[in-house]
Amino acid sequence: xxxxxxxxxxVTVTFLEMHVPPAYSPPLPYNRQIALLKTKDIxxxxxxxxxxxxxxxxxxxxxxxxxxxxxxxxxxxxxxxxRVLYLDGAPAGFFDLKPHLxxxxxxxxxxxxxxxxxxxxxxxxxxxxxxxxxxHGPRRVTVQTCTLDHPAALPLYQKLGFAPVAxxxxxxxxxxxxxxxxSVMRP
Numbered sequence: 001x002x003x004x005x006x007x008x009x010x011v012t013v014t015f016l017e018m019h020v021p022p023a024y025s026p027p028l029p030y031n032r033q034i035a036l037l038k039t040k041d042i043x044x045x046x047x048x049x050x051x052x053x054x055x056x057x058x059x060x061x062x063x064x065x066x067x068x069x070x071x072x073x074x075x076x077x078x079x080x081x082x083r084v085l086y087l088d089g090a091p092a093g094f095f096d097l098k099p100h101l102x103x104x105x106x107x108x109x110x111x112x113x114x115x116x117x118x119x120x121x122x123x124x125x126x127x128x129x130x131x132x133x134x135x136h137g138p139r140r141v142t143v144q145t146c147t148l149d150h151p152a153a154l155p156l157y158q159k160l161g162f163a164p165v166a167x168x169x170x171x172x173x174x175x176x177x178x179x180x181x182x183s184v185m186r187p
Contacts, residue, residue: 105140
């Protein structure tokens, strides 16, 4: 690990699909100040902040390696649906829907920051993401998770109606702290 280089990590990616909306959505937790806001032209620095804070522990690095132009072309599409979760007035997570595939909406990113986990919010938050995905009128909603993600991710996706359809091996190239900092803190 000289010069801050990190070893590649082999992961198993599980692809999941849902072909009908769930019969019910988990209820909003009681006695919590929770807001879920749809973004409009989200600033690149804020999207990178969310991606870093939600995905750092799970090695979500692909988006952080994009140039400003590449990132903007993806997240500023008219049909992109990015929503930010706030808990007690502070950002606590986000989800990012890609409804631009034919007849499909992909839940491309979904996650919460560490301070928001373990409080009974995750199931409601995923239900909200699924409802938002179905609001685009697709024939199916898709998501993928991998063996680096939170261990509760795959069972939660399945509890809320997703079914695994395929798996494949991939290699994740982790980011050294300096590379991550350069991405998130770019001018």
